[in-house]
Amino acid sequence: MTDAILHGFAVAVEPANLVAVLAGCLLGIVVGVLPGLGPITTISILIPFTYAMSPATAIILLAGVYAGVMYGGTVTSVLLRLPGEAASVVTAIDGYEMARRGRAGPALGISAIGSFVGATVALVGLTFFAPSLADLALHLGPPEYAALAVLGLLLIAYLGSGSFAKAMVAAGAGLFLSTVGLDPVSGAVRFAGDSLQLVEGFDVVAIVLGLFGIGEVLYNLRPSQGDATLTTRKIGRVFPSTQDLKASRGAIGRGSVLGTLVGLIPGGGGLVSSLVSYGVERRVTKNPGEFGKGAIQGVAGPETANNASSTSAFVPLLSLGIPFNVTVSLLFSVLLVHGITPGPQLVDEHPDVFWGVIASMYIGNVVLLVLSLPLVGVFVQILRLKFSVLAPLIVTVSLFGLYTIDNNTWNVWVAITFGVVGYLMRLWGFPLGPLVLAFILGEILETSLRQSLILSGGGFDIFVSRPFSLAILLIAVAVLAHSVIARLRTRGTRTTTDREPVAHRSGGSDES
């Protein structure tokens, strides 16, 4: 184990990887602060450029961006009450109130410290837990994988903020889109007509850039309502006082553990973890009245939890080979492009990728702490950039990037089409995350389902006769039942659902 970790650090400090982690973190923070760009859009814009890199460098860069965005999103939450990414929604409550009371500095400072602690705790968990889980996962067969993928999809839909039925519509659409092209088992061509491009299926980058990147730009182009007010540009002393640190100690500790655990659950990363942490902090505090009026625990806990969960969300990817949130699923597809199938064998077959990425995450975490505290003032200046200048840049960079995948405009047109689809989905309350995740899980699900049926000779009893797959399916049924019962119970009390996506700029709560 020690040898492996040392090997990981040797990979991480190779010049290309060191540059990648630095560039990724810095870019991530900047993007987190910028309006209209969330982690999903940014990572998908960058994906075409990572095809020329080694797989380890590519993932290190993108993981750095992911971590950086989580830090950067806090800045706009605190100063503008506009979450830079969905997971910072909760920070916008007490963080903004702290800023209005002249405590923007400590709010940002405690977020940075909490994020560092949370992510580090989750990383230690990842380091020790992922390899053992991978060993365990080696015993899983196609029925278990099929059951896990089903459970993942259900939980994503269930834990999302919008309607469960709409999330399932989106998931169904994603599953269907993933079937366009070659049938992975028989090799038959499905739904491609005469199109050569469709035979290869849709490129996930084109779909994601369309739905999230272009769709989001379009959504933000609508005439604006409401008002966002920058509280202050003078941040002052960023490092929290001893009193602040003392007050947030418990919140950071609880947030780290909570976030790490919640991040392991499909769909639990990001927003869910910060909501859970906020709820816990409000319950354990001696002064619940302070919450909503600038309680530092209301910033420290959720920020810690969201960074911990976004780190532990890598565990299912690196050990099982199943991505359970959209951002991680993008990294999954990058690995596939590089010819690496993430799964239990990853740790043995590609130790440089497995341990290199983990070691880089440790380094990235330190980089973020070191960069974010002293440079907060600089990042605040980024807020001066106007969306009307950024929007055409986002659109043109996205479209050019798609063009460079195969020097063909096919993917560009696909992305523009999905941009319109994404705009309408957002408008009508269909979450985007389940569509993308179902698109990516679709092939795993179909292949493992059909392999299971081949194993069983066509009987569905194989899914319930194996204890692990039965257990997973029982959880899935429980989730489904709970969702239906909860819906029936609330029907009488709620006639309309006025669920505005909370974080418009980052794609609502799908983003994690």
Next chain:
Amino acid sequence: MPLDSYDRTEPAEHSTPDTEPETEPRARLGLAASLAVHIGVTLLGVAGLVLAFGVGVGSPTDPGPGLWPLVAASLMTAAGMATIVRAALGERVESLRGSARPALGVALAVLFVLLFSFVSVLVALLVVYVLWTRLLGGMAWIPVLCWSLGGTAVMYVLFGVVLGTPFPAPLTAIP
């Protein structure tokens, strides 16, 4: 949400600690339109069912290529029906009001692809930046020109020089 209003520095006036940045709800669709939206979405699922049967469903013991798409389309259709019920019970979604600017954005994206495919990358970048910042950003001409020329130069260097992207346009300025 005014993403263009970051220059404001005056302190916030209201003191209610609400979590929503929005101040007033957006316009929503009426019952008929809302039903139409959800029925339309469900019909997409039905179209998927038709397509799946078209390629051959087979049976669980001998699955055809259409079996799994059939499962996906069934999920979409069933969930779509649930959304119709919810719409009928009173759930409302946002209306298309205010979609003129997004439509202009789509038009500019299409124009961009056509220009860089058939005319020139430099022309495409410059024209789209000028039109976007002027029409959608409402900026004055001098900042429009500064941002557009700067953006074009950065993109040209990034994609043309650094990445060496071979662009399709016959008149492309990138060698």
